[in-house]
C-alpha cells in the first residue's frame with residue numbers, strides 16, 4: 001500500500017502551486033501533492049547517480065514502454081517508434097500540431113469551458129478562435145451537436161480535450177465517433193489532448209482517439225504524457241502520436257522549428273519507470289482520488305448545499321457550480337472572480353472559473369489531488385468563506401436561511 005495521506009511540505013521549494021501565494025492552501029494549478037511512485041524515484045536516483053547528463057538518444061526501450069502501456073491498459077495497439085514523437089510537454093505538442101496543420105487566419109475550435117492554455121496557443125499560431133460551448137443542464141455537460149457542426153464547418157482544426165479539463169467529462173466512444181464523423185465530413189483536422197487519460201473513475205473509461213475507426217484517425221494527432229497521472233509535470237516530457245506518415249512528418253518538422261524536439265534525460269527515465277513499473281501505484285492513486293471526490297460530494301451536500309460539484313468522470317479537477325450562493329439580484333458577471341478573491345482572503349486558492357472562458361462564469365475549479373487532511377482543511381475554508389459572505393449579506397438585509405441563497 002502506498003501512503004497518499006502523507007503530508008509533504010512543498011513550501012519554499014519554488015513550487016508554482018505552493019509558493020506563488022504564500023500562506024494559503026493552494027488547490028489550483030494541476031499538479032499533485034503526492035510523492036512520485038518509489039519505482040520512479042529509484043529510477044531517477046540511479047540516473048542521477050551516474051552523474052553525467054549530456055545529450056541523449058531516446059532509446060527503443062522508451063517507445064516500447066509506451067507501446068506496451070497503451071496496448072495493455074487501453075487497447076490501443078500498434079504504436080511504436082515510427083509514430084511517436086517525443087517532446088517537452090503537451091502544450092508544445094498541440095502547439096506544433098496547430099502550427100503544422102493551419103495557415104495564418106485559419107480557425108481552431110475548442111469546447112468551453114476549456115483548459116486555459118488552449119487560448120494563447122491558438123493566438124500564438126496566428127489562428128482565430130471558434131467556440132462550441134458545452135451544453136450545461138441539470139449539473140451535466142453534453143455537446144450541442146448542432147452548434148458543433150456549425151462551428152466545425154468554419155474550422156481548420158478541432159482541439160479536443162479528453163478527459164475534459166475543467167468539465168470533468170470523459171467522452172464516450174459514441175460521442176467521440178460522432179465528433180469524428182462531423183470533423184471528417186468537413187475535412188477538419190483533430191488534435192486530441194489526452195493528458196489526463198489515466199485518471200478516470202468507476203464507470204468511465206478513456207477511449208483513445210486513435211482507437212476510433214481508421215478513417216477518423218487518419219486526419220488526427222493525439223498528444224499525451226505520463227506527467228499528470230504520475231505527478232511529473234516539472235520534468236517535462238510528452239509524446240505526439242501520428243498514425244499517418246505525412247502528418248507525422250509535418251508535426252515533426254513543426255516541433256523542430258519550434259525547437260521543442262530535444263527532451264530531458266530525466267523525462268526519458270521517468271516515463272519508462274512510470275509505464276513499466278508503476279501501474280499498481282497508479283491504481284491506488286485513482287482509488288484515493290475517487291475517495292477524495294466522494295469526500296467533496298458528501299461535504300458539500302451536508303455543509304454547503306449552495307455549491308454543487310459536477311460528476312467527476314476523469315481528472316482530479318472538480319468543477320464547482322457556485323451560483324447557488326449568489327446574493328439575490330447579484331450580477332453573474334465577475335462572480336467567479338469575486339468569489340475566488342474572497343476564498344483567497346480566507347486562505348484557499350482555487351482556479352477562477354472564467355479562466356476557462358466565459359462559460360466558466362459562476363464556477364470555480366478545485367484541485368483535489370492532495371492528502372485527505374488538506375482536502376478537508378480546504379473544504380472547511382470554503383465553508384468559512386461562504387459563512388462570512390452569508391453574514392455580510394444578512395447584515396445587508398438579505399435572507400440567509402437554509403432555503404434561501406446561502407446554505
Ligand SMILES: Cc1ncc(COP(=O)(O)O)c(C=O)c1O
Pocket residue numbers: 030088089090091092115161165193195196225227233237238
Ligand atoms: C488539458 C491539459 N493539457 C495540457 C496541460 C499541460 O501540459 P504540459 O505541462 O505537458 O505542457 C495541462 C495541464 O494542466 C492540461 O490540463
